Amino acid sequence: MNRSVGSEGSGPPVATSVGAVREAVRRARGEGRTIGFVPTMGALHAGHTSLIEAAKRDGHWTVVSIYVNPTQFGPNEDFNKYPRTLDADLAACRSAGADLVFAPDNAEMYPPDDQTRVIPGPLAATMCGLNRLGHFAGVCTVVAKLFNIVLPDAAYFGQKDAQQAVIIERMVRDLLMPLRIVVCPLVREADGLAMSSRNARLTPEQRTQALCLYRALCAGRDRLLAGEQSTGRLIAGMRAVIMETNPTIGIDYLSIVEPRTLASIASPRGRVMLAGAIRLGDVRLIDNLLVDLPER
Numbered sequence: 001m002n003r004s005v006g007s008e009g010s011g012p013p014v015a016t017s018v019g020a021v022r023e024a025v026r027r028a029r030g031e032g033r034t035i036g037f038v039p040t041m042g043a044l045h046a047g048h049t050s051l052i053e054a055a056k057r058d059g060h061w062t063v064v065s066i067y068v069n070p071t072q073f074g075p076n077e078d079f080n081k082y083p084r085t086l087d088a089d090l091a092a093c094r095s096a097g098a099d100l101v102f103a104p105d106n107a108e109m110y111p112p113d114d115q116t117r118v119i120p121g122p123l124a125a126t127m128c129g130l131n132r133l134g135h136f137a138g139v140c141t142v143v144a145k146l147f148n149i150v151l152p153d154a155a156y157f158g159q160k161d162a163q164q165a166v167i168i169e170r171m172v173r174d175l176l177m178p179l180r181i182v183v184c185p186l187v188r189e190a191d192g193l194a195m196s197s198r199n200a201r202l203t204p205e206q207r208t209q210a211l212c213l214y215r216a217l218c219a220g221r222d223r224l225l226a227g228e229q230s231t232g233r234l235i236a237g238m239r240a241v242i243m244e245t246n247p248t249i250g251i252d253y254l255s256i257v258e259p260r261t262l263a264s265i266a267s268p269r270g271r272v273m274l275a276g277a278i279r280l281g282d283v284r285l286i287d288n289l290l291v292d293l294p295e296r
C-alpha cells in the first residue's frame with residue numbers, strides 16, 4: 001500500500017488490495033477506533049469532502065474508496081469518459097482528514113470468475129432506474145462488496161443521489177448488514193447547480209444551461225408552497241422551465257415523490273421530494289429538492 005501524494009506533506013495511505021484495507025482497518029479497530037466509510041467514484045469535489053468531514057466529525061477512522069465501478073454503467077453510458085483525477089482526489093482526501101484511501105483496480109473488485117450480483121427491489125424501478133437499466137444492481141453490488149471489505153460502523157452517502165441513498169438504506173435493512181447509513185445534505189455550487197463529478201464534462205454553454213434543472217425544481221417548490229395541489233401542473237411547469245432554456249435538453253424524468261418510498265404523489269402533503277434528470281449532450285445530470293409543506 002502506502003503511496004503518499006502531493007508536495008506539501010504526506011497524504012493518507014492508499015491501499016489497492018482488499019487485504020491491505022482489511023489489515024489497516026484491523027489495526028485501527030485494535031486502537032479502539034470506530035470505522036467510517038465514504039464510497040466515491042473519485043473526481044472529488046466539496047460534496048464528497050462534506051461526507052468525509054461528516055465521518056470525521058462523528059469521530060470515525062475514515063476510509064474513502066475511489067473506484068469507477070463498471071457494473072453501474074450501461075453499455076451506452078460514460079464509463080470511459082468519466083473523469084479520473086486520482087492525484088487531486090488524494091490531496092482532497094488529505095485536506096478532509098481521511099485516514100485511508102482504497103483505490104482498487106477492476107481485477108481486485110471483479111476477479112474473472114466473479115458472478116454474483118445484488119439486485120434491488122421496486123425502489124430501483126422508478127426515476128433513474130427507468131433510464132439506467134441495471135444501474136442500481138451495479139451500485140448495490142459494489143457497495144455490498146465495499147462494505148464487506150471495510151466493515152464500517154457507519155457509511156456516508158449524499159442526498160444528491162437521493163434514490164441511491166434510499167436503495168442502499170433498504171439493502172442494509174433487508175440484508176441485515178450491521179452498519180448505520182448516514183445521508184448528508186446536497187452541496188451546491190454558488191449559483192445553485194448541484195455539485196457533480198460530471199459537471200467537469202460540460203462545455204461553458206452547457207454549464208450555463210445546466211442550471212435550468214435546479215431552477216425548474218425551485219419553480220416547482222415555489223408553486224407547491226404557494227398552494228398548487230396538482231402534481232401534473234407542477235411537473236408541466238418544471239418541464240417548461242427546462243424547455244425554455246433550450247428545447248434540445250433531454251428530460252429523463254421530472255417527478256414529485258414521497259422521499260422514503262419514492263412513490264409518485266397525487267396530492268402533496270408533508271415532506272415531498274422534487275427530483276429530475278436531464279441530458280445536455282451526453283452528460284446526464286440529476287438533482288432534487290426536499291420540501292416540507294405546512295399543515296393545512
Ligand code: AMP
Nearest residue numbers: 040041042047157158160161186187195
Ligand atoms: P459519486 O462519486 O458520484 O459516486 O458520489 C459519491 C458519494 O458522494 C455519493 O454518496 C454521492 O451522493 C455523494 N455526492 C456526490 N455529489 C454530491 C453533492 N453535490 N452533495 C452531497 N453529496 C454528494
